[in-house]
Amino acid sequence: MCGIVGYAGQKNAQDILVDGLVRLEYRGYDSAGVAVIEDGTVSLARSVGKIAELRRQLAKGPLSGTTGIGHTRWATHGAPTWDNAHPHLDCQGKLALVHNGIIENHRLLREELVARGHIFHSETDSEVLVHLVEEQFRGDLAEAVRAAVRQAEGAFAIVAVHADVPEEIVGARLGSPLVAGVLPEAALLASDAPALLGHTRELCFLEDGDVIRLRPGSVELWGSDGKVKQVSFDTIPWDPLTAERGGYRHFMEKEIHEQPQAAADTLRDQLHSSEGLGFMEHELAELDQVVLLACGTSYHAGLVAEYLWEPLLGIPVRAEIASEFRYRCPYVGPKSLVVAISQSGETLDTLMAFREAKSRGARTVAVSNIVGSALVREADAALYTRAGLEIGVAASKTFTTQLVALLLLGLRLANARGRLSEEQLAAQLDELARAPGLISQALDTDKALQTLAQQYHGKSDCLYLARGLLYPLAMEGALKLKEISYIHAESYASGEMKHGPIALIDEKMPVVFLVSCCELYDKALGNMEEVRARRGDLIVLTDTDDPTVRKLSDNVIVLPKAPRPLVPIVYTVPLQLFAYHIARIRGTDVDQPRNLAKTVTVE
């Protein structure tokens, strides 16, 4: 949460910083600001609300100067006000700093700093950092940042500039992402790659404990031990044009329609990768369980894997909400395989749960969309989803590609454990290759879902019901609807309905029911009858055009028939489209829904 950028070069810093912030706006959009070094001091512009507001302000009073930093905020400590907006300045107006993360010991640090005469202007935890750096600064900004962050506890990424060293930017990372790019004429830092891709695709991903000093054409890096480190750069394959909306109304709409390609890229990448998982055969044979760790939409992908993998692998498989896992003394040890699923690879809840499992000796795999992300670096093995850049805050193509990657991983594990012969594996992989085509067919329901959205956009509640393998999809459908349209939505395993939620059903309650001929069809029909008997308004997504279903339902969307493991992928598409069109009609900010951020780096 929060996006930070830094630039030192020959061009006007303000424009480059604002452009970078726009590309990071999915990380938070409560307030924004930039600070630029001008004539021996720091000039500042801050505004409440989105970056468009900051732009308006800068158009009236532009800043000049070729070194600066910027910030787009997702508020944690302190309301989204002008005072709490970043960058924060020191007392002399020479040092400016932006921060992403949380300083857990900020109260104590603040008391100590106030006692030493520092005057605070905001309620943020971040402001302690600027005062700490100010105290330590004796001409060497990197040294001052290193000494300051040693006193801070929590998770953070920071970027600082000082008017006395006007050609450099200094960054530090602990727990929150930070990425650097260096060109002969410019140096850049940012929370995420999209802010830098218009400048360079050669990026250096900082590790926890790193401090970096950048000047045009030069980079110095120190590790957590304070020693100089070798700088290494990764090449990012994304095209900067991916960050444009094309002809679509929203990034989310574009990203939903990119899913056939994203699934094909993920499949191609995995199938052509000659690298195994890097585990010894006996390690996989001796596994006593698999634990999938994730949050939000990624957790739903993990739940699908739980349903599919347990019979496939013949050992207990469970998906766990990462933020709960770490604090309940979970059963996990050297014979456990832990699969952490996170599109960003930086979600702090997932990262902390993953580290807990790792510290207990578990073997680990990361499934992520981001090359060089923390999870990927820390895992024994990494599996990439090749969704490309996803800008809409609500996950769409990263989810379907997670499903594809997890299907592949499940098959590989089953094969390695001797539960799937080479012939069976080949046959399953052939089936999996149908995923992009099936997603394309599912996208053909777009028109029908637009019509449905017209009918239901005024509702205030919605229930999502399903059984078995489709139950995690009901959860995902409900999450998508509530996060982008702000309609209250709940999901239940439809067999659970009679144990309580059925009390909610009357003629005003829309019920989205997912049913597939591959999954407990007759039981699901029974549950539909129960809804119908209470006059619930039934919208059914089905892969069988069954007259019985039509008779029971108010609306039916017929989806292509798919092999059972691909059923969740197919059903994802209409659920996304339904939520998208409802949100669009309601006029919400689809790509940047209120209160959300794309990468959640606080616990």
Ligand code: F6R
């Ligand atoms: C929902 C959504 C979130 C994320 C969750 C985990 O649309 O995007 O629920 O899925 O915050 O994020 P990652 O996958 O980056 O760990």
